[in-house]
Amino acid sequence: MLSTELATSASEYATRLTPDSNVPPVVRRPRDNSRDVLPSVNTLAIRTEDLTKHYGPVHALESLTLEVSRGEIFGFLGANGAGKTTTIRLLLDLLRPTRGRAFLNGYDCQRESLRARASVGYLPGEMPIYPDIDGRQLIAFLAALHTEAPDPEWIDTLLRRFGLSEIVLDRRLVQLSHGMKQKVGLVQALMARAPVMVLDEPTAGLDPLMIEAFCETMTELRASGHTIFLSSHVLSEVERLCDRIALVTGGQLVKVAGIEEIRRDFPRRVRVTFREPAGDPPRLDDVSVLQADAREWRLEVRGALGALFEHIEGSNIADVDIENFRLEDYILRLYKERQ
Amino acid sequence: MTLPVLLYRSFSRTRALLLSLAAVLVLFQVLVVSAATYLRETGRLSQFVALLPGVVQQMTSGIFAGFGNMVAVGYFHPVVIFVFVGTAIVVASEPAADVESGVVDLVLARPVARWRLVARSLFMMVLTTTAIAGLMLAASRLSITFVSSSDPTVSTRVLAKLAANLVAVAWVMGAVSLAAASIARRRAPAAGVTGIIALALYFLNLLAEIWPRMAPYGPLSPFHYYRATAIIADVGTRWARDIATLLAGASVFSIVAFIAFSRRDL
Numbered sequence: 001m002l003s004t005e006l007a008t009s010a011s012e013y014a015t016r017l018t019p020d021s022n023v024p025p026v027v028r029r030p031r032d033n034s035r036d037v038l039p040s041v042n043t044l045a046i047r048t049e050d051l052t053k054h055y056g057p058v059h060a061l062e063s064l065t066l067e068v069s070r071g072e073i074f075g076f077l078g079a080n081g082a083g084k085t086t087t088i089r090l091l092l093d094l095l096r097p098t099r100g101r102a103f104l105n106g107y108d109c110q111r112e113s114l115r116a117r118a119s120v121g122y123l124p125g126e127m128p129i130y131p132d133i134d135g136r137q138l139i140a141f142l143a144a145l146h147t148e149a150p151d152p153e154w155i156d157t158l159l160r161r162f163g164l165s166e167i168v169l170d171r172r173l174v175q176l177s178h179g180m181k182q183k184v185g186l187v188q189a190l191m192a193r194a195p196v197m198v199l200d201e202p203t204a205g206l207d208p209l210m211i212e213a214f215c216e217t218m219t220e221l222r223a224s225g226h227t228i229f230l231s232s233h234v235l236s237e238v239e240r241l242c243d244r245i246a247l248v249t250g251g252q253l254v255k256v257a258g259i260e261e262i263r264r265d266f267p268r269r270v271r272v273t274f275r276e277p278a279g280d281p282p283r284l285d286d287v288s289v290l291q292a293d294a295r296e297w298r299l300e301v302r303g304a305l306g307a308l309f310e311h312i313e314g315s316n317i318a319d320v321d322i323e324n325f326r327l328e329d330y331i332l333r334l335y336k337e338r339q
Numbered sequence: 340m341t342l343p344v345l346l347y348r349s350f351s352r353t354r355a356l357l358l359s360l361a362a363v364l365v366l367f368q369v370l371v372v373s374a375a376t377y378l379r380e381t382g383r384l385s386q387f388v389a390l391l392p393g394v395v396q397q398m399t400s401g402i403f404a405g406f407g408n409m410v411a412v413g414y415f416h417p418v419v420i421f422v423f424v425g426t427a428i429v430v431a432s433e434p435a436a437d438v439e440s441g442v443v444d445l446v447l448a449r450p451v452a453r454w455r456l457v458a459r460s461l462f463m464m465v466l467t468t469t470a471i472a473g474l475m476l477a478a479s480r481l482s483i484t485f486v487s488s489s490d491p492t493v494s495t496r497v498l499a500k501l502a503a504n505l506v507a508v509a510w511v512m513g514a515v516s517l518a519a520a521s522i523a524r525r526r527a528p529a530a531g532v533t534g535i536i537a538l539a540l541y542f543l544n545l546l547a548e549i550w551p552r553m554a555p556y557g558p559l560s561p562f563h564y565y566r567a568t569a570i571i572a573d574v575g576t577r578w579a580r581d582i583a584t585l586l587a588g589a590s591v592f593s594i595v596a597f598i599a600f601s602r603r604d605l
Contacts, residue, residue, distance in 0.1 A: 092448050094605040114450045122448035128441030132352055144344045145449040188445065 043106035045070045045196050045227035046091065050100035053086050053251075060086040062251045063100065068244075070195075073218060073228040075242035077235070077331060083251040084231045085125055088198055091229075092122060104196055118147060121194035125201045125231070127185035129173040135184040136169040142188050150191040158187045161213045179205040186214065190221075197221065198229045203237055215241055239327040247331060249338055263325050267300035271321040272312060282311040341451050345459040346466075349433060353463075360426045361471045365478040368413045372482035375409035384409070407493040408571055410479060414501035415567035417541075423505055424537050426471065427513030431464040432530040434600055435520035443605055457521060457600045461593055464513040472502040497571055500578055504565045507585035511561040512537045514592030521600035561585055 046068035053061040061083040068074045078084045089095040091102050093113040102109040107116035130138060143150050159169070162183040173181060182205045189199060203211045218228055218241050232238050238245060239259060247254045267288070272278075277294035281287070286302040295318075301308055305322070350357075378384045384406070413419060434456055437443040447453065476498055483493055516533040523529035540560040547557030557563045564581035 089444075089605075092444075094444060094447060096602070096604055114452060117448060118450035120448065122444070124441060124444045124448075126441065128445060130348070130352065130440070130442060141344065141348055142445060142449065145341055145446060145451050147450050192449075 043070075044068060044103070045072075045105060046074070046229055047103040048087070048091075048100065049102075051087070051090055051097055051102050052099040053083075053090060053095060054098045059251050061090070061248075064248070064253050066246060066253065066256065068227060068229060070227050071222060071225045072243040073222050073230060073241050075238040075245035076229060076231045076248070077233075077238065077245055078248040079335075082248045084248060085200060086251075087248070088122075088200055088229075088231065091198060092117060092120065119195045121189045121192055121197040123185050123189035123197075123199045123202055125204075127181045129181060131172065131174045134170050134172050135164065135176070135180075138173060138184060139169075139188055139191065143191060146192050148192075151193065154193060155187065155191050158190055158217075161217060162186055162210060163213075177205075179207065179210070182206055183210065190217065193221075193226070195225075196227045196229065200231045202230065202232065203234055211237065235327045235331060245327075247334055249335065254338055255334055259327070262327070262330055264303060266325060266330050267302045268305075268325060269323040270297075270299045270301050270305065270308065271319075272297045272299070273318040273320075275316040275318045278312075278315050282308065284308065284311070341455055342459060342462070345446075345451075345455060346462055349459055349463050353430060353433075356429070357426065357467055357471075360422055361474055364419060364422055364471055365474050367416070367419055368475050368478040369482045369486070371413040371416075372410055372479060373486050375406050376486055378409065379406045407497070410483065410493055411497060411501055411567070411571050413475065413479060414498065414505055415565065420505065420508070420541070420562075420565075421538075423468065423471065424509045424512045425534060427464050427468050427509035428516040428530050428533045428537065430467050431460050431513040431516040432520040432523075432526050432533070433460045433463065434517070434596075435523040435529040436526040438523075438605055439525045447605065453601050454597055457517065457593075457597050460517055460520070461514075461596070464517070465510065468506050468509045468513065472506045476502050497573065500570050501567060504567075504570065504578065504582060504585075507582050507589070508561050508565045510589040511585050511592070514589040514596065517596040518592045518599060521596040522603065561588060 044067050046066065048064050048066045051061060051064040051066075052059075064083070064087060076084050076087065086095065090097055091104060091109055093109050093116065096110065104116040105119040107119070109116045130141075133141070139155065143155070164180075164183055164187065168176070168180055173184065176184070182202075186199075186202060189197060189202075203214055206214065215237070218230075221228060222243075228241075230238065230242065242259055244256065244258045245262075246256045269290070273296045274294075278297070281289045281292045281297045281299060284307050287308055288300045289297065290300055291298040299308070375384075434443075437446070437456060443456070446456065476495075479498055480495065512533060515536065516530055519533050520526065520529040541562050543553070544557055544560035544562040546553040547555075547560070547563065564585050566577065566581065570578055
């Protein structure tokens with residue numbers, strides 16, 4: 001009985017690996033669009049309650065309580081060893097928590113692990129490979145593990161978008177460059193169009209064109225209601241894509257904030273130079289003076305610049321230089337405050 | 340359908356090794372039959388037996404006396420036992436290999452229950468050892484038919500019993516390897532330690548047979564329950580009980596593996 005089942009499966013599996021097709025062939029079962037429909041509008045995409053993981057004396061994660069809404073791109077930031085990957089592995093039930101609970105799509109990551117994992121796509125920080133197979137075979141193998149087969153047209157779209165040609169797909173994974181392996185990793189993570197996608201360092205090793213393709217894909221997925229949980233060290237990318245960010249350091253959650261909120265509240269540095277000596281800088285609530293002399297003011301301004309401009313209107317201004325907001329500065333400041 | 344997919348991937352991953360080991364064991368059967376045929380046809384069988392050390396003659400209870408018994412050596416020769424048991428150990432250690440390479444993350448990020456990875460390795464071990472034993476039996480029968488003229492002293496029933504017992508011993512050590520791999524993060528230590536344990540248990544049984552002071556410890560070794568000479572001589576009715584004991588041992592270690600893998604951090 002088992003051998004018959006195995007033989008059937010093996011032949012079916014082998015059929016799916018035919019290199020002629022443009023896409024890695026997968027079992028073409030009718031697509032169930034209900035998977036894209038969120039189980040409940042009120043359910044959060046990701047929720048953790050007092051999530052804690054200790055390895056003996058090492059506190060890898062301490063009392064993480066976090067909520068990620070549906071349809072948002074959430075940046076999960078932190079230095080190496082801060083607890084990002086531990087959190088992700090707890091969400092995927094690869095690690096068992098010392099204390100606390102985690103939920104994916106409303107399903108308890110431990111007690112309803114299979115349901116939780118059925119609603120997630122995952123890209124590990126380092127893409128693991130089977131050395132004996134090629135990219136096409138890996139994608140076909142992983143697709144076969146889903147309860148519902150991924151849409152071949154969507155896989156084809158992803159392959160084209162990430163520039164994975166037939167030649168690349170037919171090469172053994174060990175022969176591929178880091179960037180190419182990462183692209184295969186992205187395809188396998190996104191292929192099921194899971195409601196929640198957990199991506200650990202998704203753009204590591206990608207060239208600028210591919211980073212652009214990745215960002216476009218993320219924006220599209222967000223628009224269609226998918227939730228992206230993104231761990232990255234590339235802060236420009238996080239700033240561009242994410243709706244909110246969380247910063248963890250030393251296993252503890254330091255900050256959760258929306259990018260717009262940070263952008264609004266984080267002081268911008270403004271340098272005003274005058275052609276002739278000006279008076280003292282204004283004493284405004286949202287303006288702090290870093291340095292001021294007769295012809296040059298260096299200020300930090302929180303929020304809108306209107307009040308400052310109203311104050312200097314009529315002065316003989318030579319130049320106004322406003323530094324753009326950089327998430328990097330904000331994160332560095334948080335680190336410094338923490339220290 | 341997950342289990343067949345995992346099994347197929349597992350077989351694809353190890354097929355070169357498995358086919359090589361199967362070829363070695365099949366070739367060994369052909370060589371044994373050829374050697375026995377030569378000794379029988381040249382009338383040197385008794386001379387060969389006389390050349391064996393006394394202790395070996397004592398342990399084997401004169402089983403080399405006949406052609407059929409010589410053929411049976413292909414099922415309990417130490418090389419055959421080690422290759423066969425080694426195959427089971429390597430195949431069953433795959434959960435540790437999955438953790439070591441990180442592919443377990445990709446598999447378990449999908450709706451795949453953890454126990455399926457352990458079941459996959461258990462099935463792989465059971466299927467491959469059974470298949471190799473079947474090939475060995477087929478090789479013996481075909482060699483006897485084509486290399487030697489048929490001989491009434493060769494009992495297929497005895498060969499099958501030996502093969503089944505060998506498979507059962509391999510399953511015990513395979514299950515130990517599975518349990519070790521369900522705890523370990525790397526394959527080499529899991530398979531290596533199990534291999535060393537298997538070697539130690541083999542020599543424990545050997546010592547127990549030749550040294551009365553060690554005799555009480557013999558039953559601790561799975562090799563104790565592979566009484567080839569008794570099967571060949573067709574004496575006693577302990578074969579079924581031995582097989583049952585070995586299967587019970589394999590089951591215990593398999594259960595340990597399932598529990599350990601389901602509780603561990605990956």
